[in-house]
């Protein structure tokens with residue numbers, strides 16, 4: 001075995017036995033460094049005959065390739081071992097607040113709509129209603145018919161509906177309101193029924209006060225002897241807590257919804273100052289939601305035949321958020337302009353504070 005062959009052998013064993021990246025590097029230098037075997041063999045090439053040169057050159061190149069591959073393999077092995085060790089030993093808590101003294105790092109914000117939904121969830125939850133969800137893709141029955149909006153009823157025109165291509169017996173739509181969750185909850189047939197259902201709703205409409213997707217929250221309380229006074233008490237308290245204003249005045253203005261009778265729209269008092277709406281002051285009125293006593297046809301469609309009554313209400317969450325926090329253009333909610341998000345966003349540790357016990 002020539003000297004080179006021996007070196008090749010021992011270099012590969014050296015690599016095999018190395019215990020870390022540092023040792024591996026010193027092995028690389030030992031063989032490939034300025035004074036390593038490769039260099040000294042390269043220098044010798046000039047003294048050889050052409051034939052010998054060819055032979056030795058080939059061998060050296062081969063060695064280089066095998067050696068480099070082996071070193072690379074071992075390096076990848078050590079590096080992944082190091083990472084695995086780190087994963088095992090180090091613990092990263094992504095929920096820790098960032099160190100704001102670093103200044104340059106931007107903190108992520110909770111979207112205004114998320115914050116508002118969380119506030120509503122906290123309040124309605126504390127007022128005794130339980131959280132319910134329904135599908136965004138609804139069938140005609142739950143979105144319209146069961147809510148006393150039969151086919152060809154003019155009230156269907158109040159909803160600019162997105163229809164989904166008909167695949168079966170039922171016609172599907174993107175729900176135009178959260179009211180279908182009323183039907184889904186009532187179909188369980190249990191009283192007392194006290195639920196609220198926040199979620200996305202869709203209408204084929206887009207301008208300064210409409211976006212094709214927006215959010216609503218629906219409320220429903222069904223039991224024996226629920227009356228309009230209960231509804232007034234509930235909505236009044238909800239609004240005072242939500243807007244953090246004990247002085248807020250409410251007006252229940254007669255209105256029409258097919259699924260309630262009697263129906264009302266709820267206004268809160270306000271005044272306009274320098275182009276801004278100030279709630280709870282002044283003698284103007286601002287509409288904030290619809291409500292009423294559940295229509296007997298809605299009970300019938302849900303299979304409730306007992307002697308029961310109930311109240312329901314529905315409100316637009318963006319509208320509530322705009323009034324409470326002063327955002328003026330509905331479309332901004334979904335434009336994802338980072339300046340708007342920063343201005344109207346909330347710190348994720350800023351839990352809804354509800355000092356109202």
Ligand code: DAH
Pocket residue numbers: 176177178179218219257259260289290291292312313314315
């Ligand atoms: N679903 C109605 C809408 O989208 C809102 C509404 C009004 C819901 C009155 C109700 C209600 O439950 O009682 O415009």
